[in-house]
Amino acid sequence: MASQQQFSAIKGAKVLMVGAGGIGCELLKTLALSGFQDIHIIDMDTIEVSNLNRQFLFRQSHVGLSKARVARDAVLRFRPQISITPYHANVKDSNFNVDFFKQFNVVLNGLDNLDARRHVNRLCLAADVPLVESGTTGFLGQVTVHIKGKTECYECQPKPAPKTYPVCTITSTPTKFVHCIVWAKDLLFAKLFGDKNQENDLNVRSSDASSSSNHVEDVFERRNDEDIEQYGRRVYDHVFGYNIEVALSNEETWKNRNRPKPIYSRDVLDNELTRQNGNMDKNCSTNCPSSVSAMAALGMKNPQDIWGLMENSRIFLEALKLFFSKREEEIGNLTFDKDDQLAVEFVTAAANIRAASFGIPLHSLFEAKGIAGNIVHAVATTNAVIAGLIVIEAIKVLQNDTKNYRMTYCVEHPARKMLLMPVEPFEPNKSCYVCSETPLLLEINTHRAKLRDFVDKIVKATLGMNLPLIMHGSALLYEVGDDLDEAMVANYAANLEKVLSELPSPVTGGTMLTVEDLQQEFSCNINIKHREEFDEEKEPDGMVLSGWAPPPTVEGANKTIDNAGSTSEALPVEAEKSEEIETAPGKKRKLIEVSKNDGTSNAEEIKKNEKLQVLDDDDDDDLVILDGGDLGFSPSKKKCQW
Amino acid sequence: MDGEELTEQETALYDRQIRVWGADAQRRLSKAHILVCGMKGTIAEFCKNIVLAGIGSLTLVDDRVVTEEALSANFLIPLDENVYAGKTLAELCCDSLKDFNPMVRVSVEKGDLSSFGGEFYSKFDVVVVSCCSFTTKKLINEKCRKLSKRIAFYSVDCRDSCGEIFVDLQLHTYSKKKLEETIECQLQYSSFEEAISVPWKILPRKVSKLYFALRVIERFEEAEGRNPGEVSIADLPSVLKLKKELCDEHSLNESHIPDALLERLVSSTREFPPVCAILGGILGQEVIKGISGKGDPLKNFFFFDAMDGKGLIEDISNSAGS
Incomplete structure (x- = not known):
């Protein structure tokens, strides 16, 4: 395994780690032990007491200090000769642009939120740098490899939408x-x-x-x-x-x-x-x-x-x-x-x-804190395992060992005897709006919706853009940036409050808008289709974006789990049913539904489903395919009409 | 469970993991005493995980001194000759581990593992051995089994990018959640000797090839009087010869033990750090499950090979145990 070729690939590599938390600490240690010489690490967080049970590079005396810096110092104690460059900063800061990303051979993510993951995904695509992505919650974890044009990008599979609650439930009629x-x-x-x-x-x-x-x-x-x-x-x-x-x-x-x-x-x-x-x-x-x-x-x-x-x-x-x-x-x-x-x-x-x-039944401070803080269950062991798997994939990426790239899932209950399940990566989703150039379709009431609604609900919340710019043909409708003069700022502010059809360059059915993020160097086209009415219950945003597979809805196979007492001993994955379907002559495809109770503690609210498919080609090389699987999201509220 | 509550300090420190396994599991952990032997990379990973998790005490056994190999995958030893000169591996690791979690007592026991008597072992709830011969493994496992107190026995080894974990929990009772209910379960384990004596031909066809390959290497080292890992590519012909003999003896088709796998296992015996992290993580999780009596424990072998990336569980038990 540790061939000469592998050794020189590791020695010569310059890697970027994003996140010095639970996975990050383990990852930095394992990279250093494996012989990596030039590691850069970004983390905006400072150390908290509740990190110390798993982020082993940190001590009580470090509480309040930068994670990236303390992690560097701790690792240099056992590998003093290597170079570790810490950045106590947000990966979304504008200095971490495409040129910054281009200097690395591979980017390794140990992040805890969807927003930053999407941002890094786009920068890696724009800079054409391979990304190894990871996540854990409790005993569950996953590692995936994203190479532009070769494997799917982080956003090729739609991610479950954050759980939202109607405002009226919150303000007037709580039931949970x-x-x-x-x-x-x-x-x-x-x-x-x-x-x-x-x-x-x-x-x-x-x-x-x-x-x-x-x-x-x-x-x-x-x-x-x-x-x-x-x-x-x-x-x-x-x-x-x-x-x-x-x-x-x-x-x-x-x-x-x-x-x-x-x-x-x-x-x-x-x-x-x-x-x-x-x-x-x-x-x-x-x-x-x-x-x-x-x-x-x-x-x-x-x-x-x-x-x-x-x-x-x-x-x-x-x-x-x-x-x-x-x-x-x-x-x-x-x-x-x-x-x-x-x-x-x-x-x-x-x-x-x-x-x-x-x-409604009362809860302890411990439980309430878990719910209020969207606390993700976390243990050291899963992070250690996942970090090991990230390094194994990173080494393959550095050797350009394309055939052997794997996505790996760490599960709590073995499926086909496996606790660690490797899967061949998927090809890019041809209709992915992020890594392909497929236009999206937006159904919206162009006579009622304001540009602000479009920016907030679609450009920011759904498309995850940080510094957006919106164009209709060559007309600029909206832009964010530090270098705008006052007149432009006033102009854009005025546009925000206008309904789409009354903009200086009117947006109506049949219009195509181009939305760009200059920092992410990511742009996509959106075809506008006018629609008069929207279902207030099912389409509370008053607009529907489609063109790539929509986020899964929280319906169907979900069972309600009683919240009381379940926060401390939730078993995150339970294989629920298994069925076989024929896909091709002589090939059986097994489909196991796995319903997953996410790390956030309000189990009955935040359940999502994953489909787990085991391909059995009657050989030892079992492949398992798992859909979905982002491991972090947060409850927020959505509006409903009274 | 016994009325004792976690302290404020414990609740704050262990907040995230109590959300995974519950306060009573945390209390059980804080009363568990663990013995480990063979302070290389994999055990270092394991020790980190359980010290962070907040066990009661950890005792380290390894009188060897620092060598280049000992440092290769072990992050517990600072790379500073002024620090490590004159100290044993166990002492050096102990110094680092103490610092990880002030609430865990970490100490060193000097001496040879196989010379310790039953009274010594009875002080522990869990014994984990690494880098020892299969004779020693069998011996320690038997010593634990003879005691009236139930002691969980684990062995773990990493060779190059492959690894194996063995588990003997004797008769293990635990609870697990099934849908809405918590149910009681029981598992009967085989000893290491019983497990490796199971005739190969009665094992299922798809048993991990690593299981057989590691038995061949183990037998080779034993026959040659070598310490674990004291093999090189020069030994390959003799190892392949032994493989053939064992396959004949067990009426097993030789293709179940690929020559290429044996070649990998003899040509590089150094631990591959990512695999140490994986084995140390899985083992840590298993020991925590075993102590807390919560959730299905692994029965009774775990194999990982970075080549194919699979982490496989195999149940290889004698008929009495299955």
């Missing part, structure tokens, strides 16, 4: 704990501690939002000289009491639903008790904002405990108070971060109080 979490995190937390200018649907359902909006705005503002305790109770009573009463007044909503119960702080807490909470400053001995904790202040220790309504209410008020007393300077700029203890405490408590109001 995850709905309460999204409400607590994206609405309440954002309203109280985030950017005040951001649009927020928190009060969207309070009877007539238009007339009472001025009054409503004031509720969340702390009045001059208002006692923190009093302010906290006012917010509490408003969101858990008053708002519920208002919602209840709309009888129509509750005809076929359980009516929620308004909760007021006076019913849960007596005044004496909460007054005493104020005197726990001695427990918050440090001044470091990240160590401020309502649990610590209240003497609660176990994050696995499920608190009752009273405890949640105390945590809610205490957390709110601590934000205003210890972290006041951050208020207005905060965004939810799963590693921010106080934020997690606040969101857990708020979600639980709301859950209590709607008769």
Whole structure:
């Protein structure tokens, strides 16, 4: 195996690693041990305590430092003679352009999100540099090889769309704990501690939002000289009491639903008790904002405990108070971060109080944190295995050993005796809008949809562009960049608010738009087809993009898994049924449906299906083909009409 | 399970993995005592994985000193003569591993594995051996089996880009999730000696070729009085001769053990680091499953060959054990 030829291919290679996290640490170690001499590594993250159980190059004393830099130093201890170049930066930064990528023989991804993966895929295609892509969740993992023109690109297979929730479910009719979490995190937390200018649907359902909006705005503002305790109770009573009463007044909503119960702080807490909470400053001995904790202040220790309504209410008020007393300077700029203890405490408590109001089972802080933070289950062993497989593929790529490229899947339950299943890579998808030049088709109401809708929902959310430019023939409709003059910026801003058919160069049925990303050096054409009506339930975006296979819908074979208690012991892959279908004379093709419970913890919401096909050609060379398989996505909300 | 709760520190550190295997599995891990022997690349990978996972204690046995080969796939030893001079491999690895997770006790035991008595082994819940002869493997496995306490025995070896894991959990009871329910299961394992004594001709036709090839190499080293891995391309003719004899003895068609595979296995015996990572990862996962009693454990061999990229499980047990 370690032939002279292989050895010189490794020695002479210049490789780029994207990501110095779970897979990245393992990968950097294995590359160094395998004899790689010139490794560049990009990671924008700093080290967190919860990384230390698997990112073995990091120690407690490194918390807060750059992952890329610390990883480099750690590996140089056992391989001091090699060159490792760290970049503490976002791979989407403009200096990591096509020319930057061109200097490498191979790019190795150890990323944790779809967005960055798509971005790197496009840069690798544009720079014509081979990409070895990887992902893990729990005991599952995969490694794939992407070579322009030879194998499919990362985006040839559509990726499952992120789970979204209708706004009305979040604001008014939650039925699951995850709905309460999204409400607590994206609405309440954002309203109280985030950017005040951001649009927020928190009060969207309070009877007539238009007339009472001025009054409503004031509720969340702390009045001059208002006692923190009093302010906290006012917010509490408003969101858990008053708002519920208002919602209840709309009888129509509750005809076929359980009516929620308004909760007021006076019913849960007596005044004496909460007054005493104020005197726990001695427990918050440090001044470091990240160590401020309502649990610590209240003497609660176990994050696995499920608190009752009273405890949640105390945590809610205490957390709110601590934000205003210890972290006041951050208020207005905060965004939810799963590693921010106080934020997690606040969101857990708020979600639980709301859950209590709607008769939904309460959850522990540990579970709530998993849901709110979209925490992907992660263990060191899977990352180590996947890193080994990445290096094996990287070496083949460097030797141009095309015939032997494999995609490999690491599974929890063996299929045909295999825990590690190699599969021959697929050819490029001829209708892939990323690696082929196939135009896409967009059905849209050109008289109603604005350019902004198109940019947000299609160009950014669906096509994953970072710095887009939109052209109709030679007319530029929209562009993003640092070098634009004021007149152009104003012009594009005005265009954003126009409906498509009223743009300076009108976009109507039959128009072809060209959308380009200058950084990704990626462009595609979109044929516009005018359509009057869209189904609000099935096509909530009010537009439908097609032309390559659409993302799988979350229907059919899905079974509901009870969320309670499943977060800590989910078995991610369960082979469910196996059937044989004839494909060609003498060749049997086995089809096993594997339903996969993704790493994010709200199992019943975020399940997706994968089809796993085992080709049996009655020889030892079994091939297994697995579709789908991106391993990271996040719940977000989508709009629905009332 | 026994009322003891994880500390705040443990919950914070192990957050991501508790989400995979649960708090009670984490508690069981923190009480497990593991012995490993043969501090090369694969064992270094394995030790990293279980120390990070938060086992109770890890004891290392390997009195050899640093050689170029010992350093080749082992990231636990700093490449600095001032650091490694005068220390054994076990001591050097111990220094590094302690640093990985302050909540795990890592220590060194000096001496020869085969000279330790039953009392020594009874201190452990799991014994993992690497780079030892098949006589030693059998001996240690038997010593573990004789004790009244159940001790899980594993062996792991990497040669060039191939690897093998053997597992003996004796009578293993565990739980697994089946759809909505948690069900209890039980598996009976064979000892190493029983497993490798299974006549070849009764094995299924598709058994991994590596299984046979590694048995040939093992027998060759034993007959020649070599240490594991002390073979070279010069030995190939004798190895091929032995292969023929063994195939005749077992009435196995010689094509089940390709000459090219044996050639690879004798010409380079160094561990290939990516394969160390894979074997150390799979073994770590198995040991965690074994300790926590959660999920189907591997029974009873695992093979990996970077040439074809397959990671295969084979059940090779005597009839009493299957």
